[in-house]
Amino acid sequence: MSQSNRIPVVILNGFLGSGKTTLFRNLLNQSTKYEIPVSAIVNDMSELDVDGELLGTTEAVEDDTSILESIHNCLISSEKGIEKMEQAIKKLLAHQDPKLIIIETSGSSHPMPLIEYFKNQSALKLVGVFALVDSLMLGQDFNYGEHLVPRFQHNLSTGKRDTVNLLVEQILFCNHLFLTKSDRIAKDKIEVISSHVKSINPFAYTHSLYYGQLDIHAILELDEYDYSKVASLTKELQPALAAEQKEDRPYNMATRVIKDVRPFHPQRLWKVCHEYLDQRIYRSKGFFWLASRNKLSLVWNQAAGGISLEIIGSWRSGILEDEDNGLVEEEITFLKEMVAKDPGRFGDRQCDLTVIGDASQVDRFTDALKSCFLTEEEIELYQNGFEFEDPWPKNILRVKGE
Secondary structure, three states: OOHHHOEEEEEEEEOOOOOHHHHHHHHHHHHHHOOOOEEEEEEEOOOOOHHHHHHOOOHHHHHOHHHEEEEEOOOOOOHHHHHHHHHHHHHHHHHOOOOEEEEEOOOOOOHHHHHHHHHOOOOEEEEEEEEEEEHHHHHHHOOOOOOHHHHHHHHHHHOOOOHHHHHHHHHHHOOEEEEEOHHHOOHHHHHHHHHHHHHHOOOOEEEEEOOOOOOHHHHHOOOOOOHHHHHHHHHHHHHHHHHHOOOOOOOOEEEEEEEEOOOEOHHHHHHHHHHHOOOOEEEEEEEEEEOOEEEEEEEEEEEOOEEEEEEEEEOHHHHHHOOOOOOOHHHHHHHHHHHHHOOOOOOOOOEEEEEEEEOOOHHHHHHHHHOOEOOHHHHHHHHOOOOOOOOOOOOOEEOOOO
């Protein structure tokens, strides 16, 4: 393939919860709006594949599911992950002729192995290694970026590698750096954060990103990634990364999965999150329901000290239980058939969550979350119409697929 016909590739990289999926959904929606054919790969280190399901709600994927490949329960920057990514790309290109390939990595992925892979691809052209950096997390955990470089230097002097190394190296290898969630901190602090991250990688273009709003046409105009700028860095990190590539849970990270059909007690969940959540719980996400809002299928989205709830849809069982659902008989029959295919104690309602954190802390938070499910006594109250106290915000964002 000629140099001009190579397919551009952009990698959405960044630490856990930095906003990659929000940006990815926005780009997929634009691809439909502007009729730009894209192929997409999403990586989730959990077996639940939450990000893959969320991307599946976009119009682009709903119209053509063959444009999306999901690599889950595996780190895309590991040796196994690189192999799966190569297989995914071959599968996508066998069915499509995309103008752009977008890859969303897991937040614990290191960019270097991916960059090395694309450096040797004749049919593909890596144009963007985007590092999304959570401004809110930098403010809370690193004093607005001031402590990031000193902690990184301390790790270098002691031979330690942890998530601080990962965060800094994601910035070092990027050619475009995006500060996310900057609307949630003071404007003068954004300048402080920006100065600190720019000192790490002065060659990267730095932008503020609001709710994933990035023009897809700007990506199509990018030049090829400059591999020469990271050549010496790659050589220096090669020995350490060679060992990490063999792991699917590097940096002392651990993943736990919570699966239960019971609803959460809203007040108890609120209390647990305020008492047990700290900076060593990097990410938790998934789908769940509250005893106080039994019609809504909710998305749980936690990164660092922040938690947001979003509406992904309505439970079929909740619709059927609503006497004023406005459905015709044929629609009611169809919903009943769908629920009957996978019947549970509460119809199709269920909770599926992933918790990612430091191995020393992840069980503590996971066990605390599990204690928030209704007990048998509380389930009896729920079934008798008891109204549980609910301190969670009443105004919840709705996940949009168009």
